[in-house]
Amino acid sequence: KVDNTPDDKTTTAKSSSLFTRYDRNAYDNAARNHFNSTADDEKLTYGNLDKDAIIKRRQRKRNNDNSSQQDDNDDSNNKCTTYLAPSSIPNSGLGMYTTIPYAKGDTFLLPEIGIMLQDKDAHYPQGSNKLLAQYPWGPGILTGGHREVTTGAVMVPGLGMLANSHLGLVNFRHSDTWRMQIDEDGTDSLSLEGLQSSTTLKDVGRGSSSYHSRVLFHADKNIQRGEELFVNYGDEWFTARESWIGVIPSAKNYEEADRLIAELFSENDGGHDVVDPQAYEVLLQDAAEKDKRLRAAFPDNVEDLPVAKDIGTARFSARSSIQSVEWIEENGVCIDNLVSGTSTIAQAGRGAFATRTINKGAVITTTPLITLEREQLQLWEEVDGTDVGVQNKIKKEDKVLEMVGHQLLLNYCYGHVNSSLILFPYSPTVNFINHGSKEKANAEIVWSSYPYHKGEWLNLSLEEMKELQKTGLMFDIVATKDISLGGEVLLYYGKDWEDSWNEHIEDWTTAENEQDGMMHKNVTDTLGVHLNQRSNSDSIILTVEEQKIQPYPPYLETVCRFKPPAEKCQDENNDYCTIRWSLSMNEMHDNPCDVISRPSIDGNDWYFVRMNITNSTSNETTRYHVEFLPRYAIRLINREYTKDQYSRGVFREVIGLPESLFPDHWIDLKEEDDNYIYQD
Numbered sequence: 001k002v003d004n005t006p007d008d009k010t011t012t013a014k015s016s017s018l019f020t021r022y023d024r025n026a027y028d029n030a031a032r033n034h035f036n037s038t039a040d041d042e043k044l045t046y047g048n049l050d051k052d053a054i055i056k057r058r059q060r061k062r063n064n065d066n067s068s069q070q071d072d073n074d075d076s077n078n079k080c081t082t083y084l085a086p087s088s089i090p091n092s093g094l095g096m097y098t099t100i101p102y103a104k105g106d107t108f109l110l111p112e113i114g115i116m117l118q119d120k121d122a123h124y125p126q127g128s129n130k131l132l133a134q135y136p137w138g139p140g141i142l143t144g145g146h147r148e149v150t151t152g153a154v155m156v157p158g159l160g161m162l163a164n165s166h167l168g169l170v171n172f173r174h175s176d177t178w179r180m181q182i183d184e185d186g187t188d189s190l191s192l193e194g195l196q197s198s199t200t201l202k203d204v205g206r207g208s209s210s211y212h213s214r215v216l217f218h219a220d221k222n223i224q225r226g227e228e229l230f231v232n233y234g235d236e237w238f239t240a241r242e243s244w245i246g247v248i249p250s251a252k253n254y255e256e257a258d259r260l261i262a263e264l265f266s267e268n269d270g271g272h273d274v275v276d277p278q279a280y281e282v283l284l285q286d287a288a289e290k291d292k293r294l295r296a297a298f299p300d301n302v303e304d305l306p307v308a309k310d311i312g313t314a315r316f317s318a319r320s321s322i323q324s325v326e327w328i329e330e331n332g333v334c335i336d337n338l339v340s341g342t343s344t345i346a347q348a349g350r351g352a353f354a355t356r357t358i359n360k361g362a363v364i365t366t367t368p369l370i371t372l373e374r375e376q377l378q379l380w381e382e383v384d385g386t387d388v389g390v391q392n393k394i395k396k397e398d399k400v401l402e403m404v405g406h407q408l409l410l411n412y413c414y415g416h417v418n419s420s421l422i423l424f425p426y427s428p429t430v431n432f433i434n435h436g437s438k439e440k441a442n443a444e445i446v447w448s449s450y451p452y453h454k455g456e457w458l459n460l461s462l463e464e465m466k467e468l469q470k471t472g473l474m475f476d477i478v479a480t481k482d483i484s485l486g487g488e489v490l491l492y493y494g495k496d497w498e499d500s501w502n503e504h505i506e507d508w509t510t511a512e513n514e515q516d517g518m519m520h521k522n523v524t525d526t527l528g529v530h531l532n533q534r535s536n537s538d539s540i541i542l543t544v545e546e547q548k549i550q551p552y553p554p555y556l557e558t559v560c561r562f563k564p565p566a567e568k569c570q571d572e573n574n575d576y577c578t579i580r581w582s583l584s585m586n587e588m589h590d591n592p593c594d595v596i597s598r599p600s601i602d603g604n605d606w607y608f609v610r611m612n613i614t615n616s617t618s619n620e621t622t623r624y625h626v627e628f629l630p631r632y633a634i635r636l637i638n639r640e641y642t643k644d645q646y647s648r649g650v651f652r653e654v655i656g657l658p659e660s661l662f663p664d665h666w667i668d669l670k671e672e673d674d675n676y677i678y679q680d
């Protein structure tokens with residue numbers, strides 16, 4: 001899956017130009033309203049994205065949909081609206097369906113987590129042909145993702161992983177809210193939600209969960225009741241996989257096929273609903289010669305043309321992509337019983353809360369699982385020395401490598417501490433579920449009773465499991481107590497996990513007392529997360545001159561929102577043409593956008609800014625001087641690898657599946673083995 005934001009890492013300065021065009025109308029009003037907005041819960045603000053507001057808004061939506069006004073707190077008719085059910089795309093397993101309509105622009109009401117994988121192919125080069133390679137999005141799907149690590153790949157469950165892609169029927173898109181507000185996807189949001197969850201250097205929970213907890217999608221068109229939800233994996237995702245998934249048409253291919261079919265009908269006398277089979281044969285041959293993807297957009301049989309003309313070739317190719325609500329309820333399982341919010345547990349980050357009353361024994365959610373190998377998540381660094389064989393070190397070619405930890409994704413995987421096989425669930429919001437003690441837990445995991453769970457896989461050997469390049473195992477999360485509307489859902493992660501967590505708490509305190517610099521390497525203080533939120537924060541933006549005397553802390557840099565000049569924007573798809581945050585490097589100063597001077601006009605603070613923008617298509621970097629950017633168009637972000645998740649010593653542990661579920665023959669590691677799995 002790719003995002004359509006440019007990869008700013010390829011910075012080759014070729015040309016520079018000076019211009020002073022600041023198109024206020026294009027973004028000023030929108031941004032100003034946005035930043036100044038009060039708690040109007042129809043807009044995307046922190047307040048209204050909180051779980052209570054989402055629960056209420058969801059109810060209101062449903063009530064309006066039923067044309068009957070009900071009390072927001074009335075949960076009696078709070079039916080499920082999002083389902084997992086067999087996809088209409090042949091051979092693509094399960095998909096997501098909605099039983100309520102969405103208007104174009106409506107936000108999908110389950111903010112999702114984004115889990116950044118750092119440089120995964122460098123740490124685990126063999127990973128490219130594994131299942132893990134099929135799911136991640138480009139780093140641009142996360143706020144500031146391009147600047148978080150050198151090569152980022154992002155796991156976004158729910159719409160980002162469970163929904164299939166049909167390029168001609170895309171109805172949900174990733175919301176680029178970060179173009180409006182750098183923190184909108186939840187980056188740093190934990191610090192905003194009360195002291196309980198804010199992270200300071202003392203906090204043992206630092207870096208153990210993702211800061212990106214509000215990845216949003218919005219309806220790209222009006223969506224009707226019963227539609228399968230499709231996102232856009234990008235053309236390239238399909239062309240790169242042609243040898244095994246076949247030739248898949250692009251959105252443009254379907255449009256062209258529709259046009260050519262319409263022409264064929266109009267050539268008929270009087271436009272009868274009959275087409276000469278020979279004429280159609282010629283059309284198909286022409287299309288095949290021109291582009292095999294175009295040919296693939298046409299129905300094979302001439303008899304199907306009247307229907308294809310009526311509903312469009314894209315819909316024709318997946319006719320069952322609009323189902324009756326009854327079919328969905330019968331063949332699907334509910335996947336919107338949970339919404340994320342700040343956990344009630346200290347140091348646990350975010351948690352999952354019930355969007356409706358759930359009775360003891362009911363299935364809270366069902367999730368497919370990706371099979372991963374633990375070693376895919378190991379992080380290795382080249383070190384000096386030859387003491388290979390000492391714990392954590394191996395020799396690879398001429399280098400000595402030390403295992404320095406695991407990807408954050410490990411904390412979201414289920415398995416057994418002594419198994420090299422781990423499972424990542426990817427239904428919406430399922431990854432927010434925290435651990436509660438045996439007494440506090442109100443949910444448990446069981447292998448799914450949904451017929452699409454491949455229970456027979458549990459008999460496969462580890463090697464056979466690791467060879468499988470598809471998903472098949474699924475688990476249900478079942479309520480073990482009655483859970484009230486808005487209650488936090490907690491699982492018991494197991495004794496091994498609890499022990500690891502307690503050990504981590506001890507180590508963390510010790511390391512702090514020792515003032516071990518390594519322990520906090522790359523850990524930011526709270527400055528970075530709070531700076532952008534201050535109401536009167538103008539003084540924190542420094543001009544180039546001021547930076548000479550008082551540089552920013554080494555973990556911070558600036559980014560700017562920017563509207564490029566009109567002459568660059570003839571092609572709408574050109575990266576230049578999107579109002580965007582500049583995330584490219586500035587070779588003169590280290591900051592992507594430098595504030596040259598800080599004039600004050602209109603009683604507001606405005607900034608004269610210099611920045612570099614790289615066009616991802618041409619790789620050309622242009623330096624712009626932009627006059628008078630307002631304060632809210634300039635933000636501070638963390639530099640590469642300075643977010644907490646990249647620091648040493650942060651907590652990493654797989655979540656324990658109940659012993660009774662995990663097959664004994666998958667336990668292959670002794671406790672210390674994990675260090676040595678990595679092989680050439």
Ligand SMILES: C[S@@+](CC[C@H](N)C(=O)[O-])C[C@H]1O[C@@H](n2cnc3c(N)ncnc32)[C@H](O)[C@@H]1O
Pocket residue numbers: 113205208209210343345346347348349350351411412413431432433434435436651653
């Ligand atoms: C599957 S994630 C749960 C969602 C996570 N809290 C978040 O904000 O994304 C598991 C991680 O959450 C944190 N966590 C879960 N339960 C916890 C608890 N009871 N105490 C402390 N941390 C917890 C740990 O960092 C753990 O590795």
